[in-house]
Amino acid sequence: MPELPEVETIARGLAARITGDVIESVWLGTKPEPLKSSASEIVSTLESSRIAGVRRVGKHIVIDLQKDGVARAPAQRPKGGAKGSVPSNFSQWIVHLGMTGRMLVCKPDDPVEKHTHAIATLTSGRELRFVDPRRFGRLSIGHGFHAPGSEPLEVELQLFVSLFRGRKTPIKSALLNQKLLSGVGNIYADESLFRARIRPRRQAASLTKEELRRLYLSVQEVLKEAIALGGSSISDYVDSNGEEGFFQLQHRVYGREGEPCLICRTTIKRIVIAGRSSHYCPKCQR
Numbered sequence: 001m002p003e004l005p006e007v008e009t010i011a012r013g014l015a016a017r018i019t020g021d022v023i024e025s026v027w028l029g030t031k032p033e034p035l036k037s038s039a040s041e042i043v044s045t046l047e048s049s050r051i052a053g054v055r056r057v058g059k060h061i062v063i064d065l066q067k068d069g070v071a072r073a074p075a076q077r078p079k080g081g082a083k084g085s086v087p088s089n090f091s092q093w094i095v096h097l098g099m100t101g102r103m104l105v106c107k108p109d110d111p112v113e114k115h116t117h118a119i120a121t122l123t124s125g126r127e128l129r130f131v132d133p134r135r136f137g138r139l140s141i142g143h144g145f146h147a148p149g150s151e152p153l154e155v156e157l158q159l160f161v162s163l164f165r166g167r168k169t170p171i172k173s174a175l176l177n178q179k180l181l182s183g184v185g186n187i188y189a190d191e192s193l194f195r196a197r198i199r200p201r202r203q204a205a206s207l208t209k210e211e212l213r214r215l216y217l218s219v220q221e222v223l224k225e226a227i228a229l230g231g232s233s234i235s236d237y238v239d240s241n242g243e244e245g246f247f248q249l250q251h252r253v254y255g256r257e258g259e260p261c262l263i264c265r266t267t268i269k270r271i272v273i274a275g276r277s278s279h280y281c282p283k284c285q286r
């Protein structure tokens with residue numbers, strides 16, 4: 001399952017390749033699951049749109065689209081609310097990769113892989129293909145899309161602290177709660193808690209300000225390191241034959257049950273919190 005750093009890496013890779021290109025035509029497969037918006041809305045929005053940019057929002061890839069020369073009069077925009085400020089010739093193609101989804105930039109004569117659910121033909125002659133064997137990925141159209149929680153790499157310390165204040169759930173569960181922080185997955189939650197020296201089962205409300213400050217810095221550090229590593233494998237992932245995945249951040253606790261802690265040699269423990277595996281060092285983490 002691609003986590004935040006992988007999605008960031010993929011979005012950057014796509015941005016470098018397809019920004020400025022124009023979607024000429026769209027083909028959609030017959031499987032209904034990948035389409036969160038209707039097929040007709042996806043086709044009509046994408047066709048003749050220029051790709052203004054590609055970025056990550058939470059664990060989503062957002063492709064910003066602009067229909068050149070079809071700006072409508074301001075009177076036709078919906079009144080009131082945040083959406084009213086979005087010009088109507090701007091829209092977004094939102095891609096969630098699910099478990100196995102990939103966005104491939106292909107040449108037209110590259111063989112179309114099995115489980116290809118969408119092909120956008122670009123004026124540059126290339127094709128942007130969405131491939132997803134397990135079909136947990138989703139394609140949709142949005143306007144002013146934003147993730148439900150705060151962006152972990154942009155949130156300020158004060159807001160971060162306030163997200164967890166008074167929460168009676170384990171801090172691990174709170175980190176995974178997408179309504180609080182968007183995009184922190186299981187691996188990075190465990191790694192962040194290790195670096196912040198906090199046990200995953202601690203009640204969020206019991207954390208001191210200092211512990212929350214350490215956690216804030218750890219989450220950012222872990223995600224930034226993983227993004228930096230991911231940058232070197234962009235081409236493997238978004239090329240048409242790229243199945244090699246990412247260079248992994250060397251995990252300090254995740255998946256290391258029974259192995260010695262890299263700092264104190266104590267055996268790493270694994271417990272289950274809300275159905276998810278959690279790994280920690282009983283000596284370093286309190």
Ligand SMILES: [Zn+2]
Nearest residue numbers: 261264281284
């Ligand atoms: Zn330790």
